[in-house]
Amino acid sequence: MKADRSSVAQQASAPLEVVSLVSLGQHPVSGRLRRAEQDARALELCLALERQSAPGAVSLSAWHASGSEIALGSEQDQALRGYLGMGLESLTLVTPNAPGAAPLKAVDQPVVDVWPLLVTRLKQAAPQLVVCGGQGETGEGSGLLPHLLAESLGWPLVEGIVAIESCDGAHLTALQALPRGQRRRLRVKLPALVSVDSAAPAARQSAFAQARRGELSTLASGELVHDAQAETFGVAPARKRPKRLKRIKATSARDRFKAAAAKAEGGGGKRLEGVSAEEGAAEILKLLREEGVLR
């Protein structure tokens, strides 16, 4: 996890273009819009990359794709400014060419597919690295967007990155989080997409003044596309799922009693008694190797 600060790209000529994709988040308890947890971590990763490389070697921009324009001072605006407060001068709103166009169908909650917008925009801007959160906090939150981007751009996507160790113009070396706190080192050919989940380092606080100062600039690209499938989804507050009951399959009263009253039972464990410490230790090592926990 020790990032090799010295090896980060220093190509004075062409800075590394990094784009951080950010979305609107929602507080799980209050339900208010805020910066999304994973996207903020993604931005944090980009800021860390910027900091650890030479000045001017990384040019970072943050994009938010939206189906409509966002009014100054609206709840969305406030939420997006949370990202600006992390130390950005500006945030780009990627909107469709005709954002105000009427929805295709009269539906209660029109859902706009933003990935075609982003694909168009990314093809134009051609950054080397795109960093985003793994799953959105509003709407379906399917976690499909990075995959769709990667698939339509033909770029590689790696999930669950926790640190970018080095990045030259052609390759990226990063650490990927595995379950149980393990890490794996990956080398990815650029241009690439990187997604971040909650294993990544926590995002810094958002500074209020910086958030006020920062600028949201709108950039129209691509056509408005409706997600007709998602508009038909039935949405309900999450129902609590029942816990699975422990089913006891006993054929006799004695087995049932044992199952109900059982405590530690002499399982078919192997038992080494009266052996020397060396033999015992060797046997334990053998088991640890079989289980693959010893490296």
Next chain:
Amino acid sequence: MTIPVDPQATERESLPRRDPRLEQQARNRLHPQHLIALQALGRGAAAPQERWMGPKGVTRRDPHVGHFIAANGRKRIDRSGRSGPAAAGAGQPAVVAKARVLPLVEIASPAFLIAVVPDMTGGRLSSHDRDVLGLARQIADADPAHQGAVLAITFGTLREDGDAADSVGLGAAGADRWLHFADTLHDGYAPLAQLAELEAIDGKLAPRLWLLPESRTGGGERGRRLGARLLCRGDALARPSGNAYQLDGELAAIGRGELVEVSVTGRSGNGQQDLTRPLTRIVLCEAECAEPVEDVRHAALPLEWEAASTARAVPDVIEDLGPVAVDPSAIALGEAEFILSAGNGIRDWDGFHRAASLLGATEGASRVAVDDGFMPRARQVGATGTWVTARVYVAVGISGAIQHLQGIQRCDKVVAINTDGGCDMVKRADLSVIGDAGAILASLCQQLEAERSAVSDASAAGQAPAAPSTSSSASSATLAADAA
């Protein structure tokens, strides 16, 4: 006046009929016809039965047979289940009848396929995998007239867990067909190669449905990658239904290919909402989405698959440089994979810490070790500490009080090192070494150090071990046997 007893009389009749007189004679040991009556009723006098099925379907037992003489000299009925018809040998304790043979279900020509890609974390089926296979089973069996089969697709090195016929236990979990890509490439991170294989399978075998576990250990990512690939190829039905936990509607419709008849419910990304949608071809299933398969064994026939070269043809834009050493003490106890835990039996604490760092294990402790100030509170395992989920838990000098055992309920393999062979931890353990903890840990350290110095000597001499991901046979994914 005597009525002649015909021993064959009862057998000639198709309906079971009782002969009260005969039964009375059989019950009365003093009756002159007693032995004949016993024989006529099919109960040999030589070995009187301990239990039999009574006429009303209730088990009857003869108290004169299954008894023993208790300490106070009185006859007691033996209820331990140790004697009787189940236990063959009278003398030995009956622990033998363990290997249950499950009835085998074979589906020769399925009408459709349900594909499942279990995670096989650590080369084994997880309980989540079993649930997903259970759901696939429900769908495949929904309509007996239109029987489907479950195809399990696995990657990488697997562990032998089952018996000879069903080496990794996929059959017992409900798989009829099995496609395995044994290439060691898949032991690391090879998402694009796996995606290529899955896409090829989708094209060739056209499974009705793809079910994957919604997990961070592979399933979620594979499903989304496959979904995105198929969506971009124009298959609008391939949009994955994430966090799914419930299917509603007539499951038999899936087999007929009418996916819209069934709806799937899953959580939204933030877990605050339930989304209900028509079923799509890729479903990412939550844990406990269905009951796992029990009591039957499916065939898990290896499928022949010749497209083994697809994986190699993928450009290597993502390269796995292997796992990175992580400081085990930085891993939260609750999610550590390998824990070395200390109890009141530890005298040499420096030796314990050294062993933990050499083994690369996260340290845990029993409450007594924490109360005595040898370990921080955050390291306590058990009811009032952390409930751990380690795959391997080594308990050193821990007696196994119930509060401690509760905390390690979800551990797979438990190793106990203890001087007391009768303690509860030894009963729980899969491997227990009876002996002094200090000596065993010291020897463990010594053996590890000896090995590591040997390895580093070897690599210093220029024989660096080859990276495992580069040495694998290209055709290893082709499987021998053919499936119907």
